[in-house]
Amino acid sequence: MLLADYHVHSDFSSDSTAPAQQMVEQAVKLGLEKLCITDHMDYDYPQESGYSFVFDPDKYMDKLEELKRLYHKKIELKIGIELGLQPCLAARNADLTRQYPFDFIIGSSHLVDRMDPYTAGYWENRTVFDGIHRYFESVIENCKAYQGFHIYGHLDYIIRYVPKEKVGQKTSPTSKYDYSYLDYSDLLDEVLRTIISYGKGIEINTAGLKYGLGYPHPKPEILKRYRELGGELITIGSDAHKPEHLCYDFHLIPELLKSLGYKYYATFAEGKPSFEKL
Numbered sequence: 024m025l026l027a028d029y030h031v032h033s034d035f036s037s038d039s040t041a042p043a044q045q046m047v048e049q050a051v052k053l054g055l056e057k058l059c060i061t062d063h064m065d066y067d068y069p070q071e072s073g074y075s076f077v078f079d080p081d082k083y084m085d086k087l088e089e090l091k092r093l094y095h096k097k098i099e100l101k102i103g104i105e106l107g108l109q110p111c112l113a114a115r116n117a118d119l120t121r122q123y124p125f126d127f128i129i130g131s132s133h134l135v136d137r138m139d140p141y142t143a144g145y146w147e148n149r150t151v152f153d154g155i156h157r158y159f160e161s162v163i164e165n166c167k168a169y170q171g172f173h174i175y176g177h178l179d180y181i182i183r184y185v186p187k188e189k190v191g192q193k194t195s196p197t198s199k200y201d202y203s204y205l206d207y208s209d210l211l212d213e214v215l216r217t218i219i220s221y222g223k224g225i226e227i228n229t230a231g232l233k234y235g236l237g238y239p240h241p242k243p244e245i246l247k248r249y250r251e252l253g254g255e256l257i258t259i260g261s262d263a264h265k266p267e268h269l270c271y272d273f274h275l276i277p278e279l280l281k282s283l284g285y286k287y288y289a290t291f292a293e294g295k296p297s298f299e300k301l
């Protein structure tokens with residue numbers, strides 16, 4: 024059984040209405056030993072979306088420190104963050120993570136070239152192949168610009184947002200919505216090698232299963248390749264925004280990871296990983 028969920032949101036993220044205490048209560052109920060809250064901080068999120076993925080870090084630290092004290096006999100609560108990465112944010116992200124002692128920092132791509140792949144604008148004049156290709160290229164650029172994060176979040180996140188009308192478009196060797204490692208193998212190898220070369224890891228994010236993709240992020244082919252290239256550092260997170268999604272489909276993960284050659288998963292405290300047996 025997995026004893027830690029390391030990607031969890033609360034109402035410090037503008038796309039969640041769950042107070043952090045509710046998430047902690049649910050984690051205790053599920054018997055977790057560790058929980059890491061990782062709320063969104065995305066300094067460049069377009070205002071017209073109606074979301075502001077920016078929280079007050081002082082209030083955040085105070086609230087989570089308070090919960091840490093309140094629940095310390097029941098669960099180890101860790102203070103994390105999910106930072107939106109873009110090269111233009113490197114200095115601001117570095118300032119923030121220098122200033123606040125986060126236990127764990129997820130670096131994620133939610134915007135590519137200041138556009139959200141969730142919106143139609145990103146896909147305008149782009150094939151499915153081009154859209155996915157540009158997304159993975161930008162992951163490499165993000166890693167080169169800023170290395171203050173510990174693991175890269177939901178590495179193939181973009182696959183959720185390929186527009187339905189483009190599904191099946193003849194754009195890639197497999198010409199399917201369900202992308203294949205083989206379509207982007209050189210680029211994906213470079214992505215994984217870059218992450219490894221900076222001493223960073225990836226996560227297995229079960230929101231892919233929640234979204235009905237049939238696999239977590241990233242898909243097993245990529246997890247396999249990461250391991251083959253020497254990658255070992257992997258955390259596990261549900262990306263829950265509601266208590267009922269905590270540890271989503273976690274029962275599937277140990278066997279999956281073991282079948283791909285993994286023996287351990289990581290948790291973090293004060294920016295340092297420790298390894299738990301699968």
Ligand SMILES: [Zn+2]
Nearest residue numbers: 105131176177
């Ligand atoms: Zn995310």
Ligand SMILES: [Zn+2]
Nearest residue numbers: 030032105262
């Ligand atoms: Zn998230």
